[in-house]
Amino acid sequence: MKRKFRIFRYQPDKDKKPYYKEYEIEIEDGWTVLDALNHIHWYVDGTLAYRRACRSEICGSCAMRINGKNRLACKTQIKTLGSGTIKIEPLPGLPIIKDMVVDMDPFFRNLEKVKPYFIKYSPLPEEEQLQTPEERDLINEAAMCILCGACTTSCPSFWANPDYLGPAALLKAYRFIFDSRDEGGKERLEIINDRNGLWRCHAIFNCTEACPKNINITHYIKKLQNLAVNNQF
Amino acid sequence: MQIEKYYHKSDALVVGTGLAGLRAALALADAGIDTITISKVYPTRSHSVSAQGGIAAAIGHASDDSTELHMWDTVKGSDYLGDQDAIEMFVNEAIKTVYEMEHMGVVFSRMPDGRIAQRRFGGHSRPRAVYAADYTGHVLLHTLFEQCIKKKVRFFNEFFVLKLILREDGVVSGVVAWDIRNGGLHIFNAKATLFATGGFGRAFKITSNSFTNTGDGLSLVLREGLPIEDLEFVQFHPTGLYRLGILVSEAARGEGGYLINGKGERFMKRYAPEKMELAPRDVVARAEQTEINEGRGIDGKDYIYLDLRHLGAEKIKERLPQIRELAMNFLGVDPIKEPIPIQPTAHYQMGGIPTTKRGEVLGDGKSQVVPGFYAAGEAACVSIHGANRLGTNSQQEAITMGRITGLAMAEFVKKADLMPVPDKAVEEAEAHVRRYLEGKGSVRPFELRERLHEIMTNKVGIFRNERDLTEAVRQVRELEAEIPNIHVEDKGVRFNLDLQEALETENLLVFSEVIAAGALNRRESRGAHYRVDYPKRDDENWLKHTLAWKTPEGVKFDYKPVVITKYQPQERKY
Structure with a gap:
């Protein structure tokens, strides 16, 4: 054909x-x-x-x-x-x-801003840190992100303002903040609790629709917003 | 045409950003060594990301496992060609690797009590695979990338290496690379250079490998007159999606999946009555191909079924979500309801750049270390996998050897001097690119690649024989002779995909002769190398590693003994 x-x-x-x-x-x-x-x-x-x-x-x-x-x-x-x-x-x-x-560099630079890595201050055990399947379930989907950029570049808020961290970086922040083993939640939340962070998301859902791994990104950004409002750290 | 030149200096240089390269970069950064990594892709695009099933370590969470058993399984799996001193070190370090990766935040799948879960895999006598559903490589690679960001490793992404700088005094002092994005030659001058350049699957028509897996590191090494070890051992993975070769993880069988032929029969009972579908990959791939060749494929065609239906929807969704998605998207088959059409797919190179147990490259393949040059991961041959690799041992090797090699490099650069780059090396690299950007040929890169695929798939595949291999060697050499005639249509310097494909095709042709000639030369059957005309393993003559050099007259061979410590060769049955 x-x-x-x-x-x-x-x-x-x-x-x-x-x-x-x-x-x-x-x-x-x-x-x-x-x-x-x-x-x-x-x-x-x-x-x-x-x-x-x-x-x-x-x-x-x-x-x-x-x-x-x-x-x-x-x-x-x-x-x-x-x-x-x-x-x-x-x-x-x-x-x-x-x-x-x-040029994906701006995308990766935004990612780097959210401390996109595991942070632990307490001493680590000799073997693994325990994490129940239920605790892991909280971040399982978010950890599936492939950093393709489809979400961030579909977001009108990102088009209007390239300084906006964008859904991919926020999703990465979620993946660590909601990881039961991680201890960098507070410092990460401080970074994203910002006009160019969490609060530039207006729940347009373009990111969720664009995600090729079917990750409900807007939902996770919402959870981060709730956390920031309730200031649980 | 003006080609700009840029010079970079660092103590350590890592080429390739898969699991081995990133783990080495991290070890170097942790040791405070100034490190540059270069890669032809963004790090998270490296092929390690496609690994699915798991990473082997005898942590014994799901059984009475031990490092001794892991060692024994690996030695037996290798058909006794693996070096036992390397394997012993590997299985011990493997445990450390798993906990270390967990400490970096990897989201391993868990048992109800919160400990790391484990599952079965082919050739392993215990449930030994530590995993994250069926996207283990993805989470491992992303985690290492994240840690490298944290440690501020300097990334040069989308650079294509044109030349390994091997000085006349035998010291390696970096590489010359082409900036894919902007054009221009970049000279990376370093005290220690690591090749973590991955595998060669793209030499074959049906492969699980990324477009990027063109064995660049192998050809760069061969061009400098250094040897490659055991390249005739090519792993064909038993379950690639029909016609596409896309990987369906062995975890599907580890979780209990069946292989079914056209008669509806679980045919593995005739080939490996005890282990059935969980025999090692060489055994299963040969069994499948035999069924297909003898007319027992599905409807007599060249595929069989992987049947997961009896596992149930819940287990498939929880443990094998990615392969379900792939089967649905690419073949329109939902494994919950239908069996998946599959066929063997070229997957992994057991051989590679010969190294010591510390990742130091051996200039003579045996004992002479090339100062400043290291290799790790699939590109290297330590040899841990011998003639056949067990599933989950490769991600483990990449990370474990990445760490060990990074530490060895850190030690080396502290006492080494930075040796200058000879002008000749830069001139050669420049001439190489100019030939394509300014010259005019008549054969397109993809034409040569397609012809190579036919030769390698039909004559250097799962079943091999003297006549086919003799022809394959001749034909690959004929294709190689056409390299100067390659025509690059795009003459620009900015993201020139055509240029990149020409360079990759050239690399494919350079090392492919070594696979074919090695397979012709080795007149026995061992592990993944099967000669229908020499169907038995021949320990008397062939219990040895192949070392191969490219010469204008053809491939030259030498050999080195296998290191045997605990386990004497015996008959291999599953």
Whole structure:
């Protein structure tokens, strides 16, 4: 079956402005958008640029905008995209390096601000710290985040203000603050309890909708907001 | 064309940011050593993230396990090619690794009393796999990345290494790399350089590996005239999603999944009556391929079923959520209701850059250390896995050897001098890139890659023979001869994916000859290397490691003895 792709093209050191280029290719049943991009890159236009690695929904490389929605190209089956032309663009809100390749550094810098690592001040046991399955369940879903950036770059609050930490960084803060073993909750909460942190989330739910791992990010941000209000630390 | 050059200095340089690379970087940072890591991807995109099932350690939470048993299982699993001194060290350090990772915050799955849970895995005689549902690699990699952020490790992400700097005096003093994002040559000058560059699965058509697993480290080493060890041992994982090769964790069988042929039969009873589906991967992959070759695939086709239905919805959702998602998304099959179509998939390289038990690279493959050069993880061959790796031993090796190697590097850089980079090395790297950006060839990288895939999959696969392998060696050499003719369509310097694919294809071709020639050379069957014309293990002639060098005339071989301490080789039955 033939399908048309309308693909965003832009090389900032060469092109005056971005443009769209159409490619029509023969696709096979079961192909994902990533399969189509690879096919175009290999057989039609070797100058096309995009990121990809695992092609199994876990490395987070290939997040991009597909028909107006942030998704992983490797996870998106072409047959779920209707019958029209498929539009492919980079994630919005980040500087473009080339075509679908955006500069993820601002995204990772925001992540670094929330102390995105396990903090323990008390002495550690010789063996493991105990954690019941119920305690672990609190953070299980949040720990599944693959840092693809689909959530943060789908958030209108982030588009309006790039200093906003964004859903991915807040989710990471949640993952540690609600970890029964962690002792950095208070200092992390102080960082995110800020105009450019928790309180810039207006529960628009774009992040939750965009998350390819189906993490209910808005719900966790809400829990953090409640914690900040009740000041439980 | 103007190609800018940039110079960086550090005490330690880590190439590759998977589990081995990040763990080494962390050990170095903890020791106060100035460390740079470079990677062709952002660290969390490294292929370790795809590991699913678990990490082996005899912590004995679910049984009467011991390090002795872990050692014995690993030695037997390796078909006696693993070096027993290395394995003994490994199984002891493994326990420390698990607790250390837990102390860094890894969300391991738990028992009701709050202790770390464990489950069964192929070839292990006890439930030994410590896990986080079926995304263990993901949580381990992210945790190490987080700790590296905490320790302010200097990351250079999206850099492609063009050349290992091996000086004429035999000292390694860094690498020359290409900045994928912006273009330009970066010369990383360091006292100690670690290759944690991962595996080579992309040499095969059906593979569980990321697009990034093109064995770059192997080819960089071979080009400098250094040897590679035991590369003929390729692990085919028994359960890849049909046609795609995407990994379905062995944990699916560890939790009780069945393998079913076209006749509806649990065929493993004919191959490994005792262990059944939990025999080691080489045994199970061969059994599957035999069923398929003899017409007992599903509907006579080239796949069989992995059946999880009897485990029930709850267990599948709790313990195997990722593989359920993958089966649904990619094959439209919900494992709760239907069996999953699967086939063997190229998964892991047992061989690699020969090292000591401290990760020091051996220039002669045997005893001569290359000053300033280290390797760890899948790229290295210590050898812990011998002829066949047990599931969950690789994530464990990556982290454990990453730590040990990082500590060895820290010790080394404290007394070593920074040796300058010869101009020649930089000139060669520049010429290498210019050839693609300024030259014009006629063959596209993917064409060579596809031809390589056919050769490697059809002739250097699970079942091998003299005629196919002879042909494979010749054909791979023919493809290699076409390297100067590769055509890169994109002539820009900014995120040039075409250039990267050309460089990766070149790397695939350089080491693939070593796999094929090694397989032709080894006239016996051992572990994952199976010769239909020499179906028996031959300890008299082949209880030894292969060392292979590339020469213009072909691959040159030497050998070194296997270290045997506690367990003498015996018949291997499951």
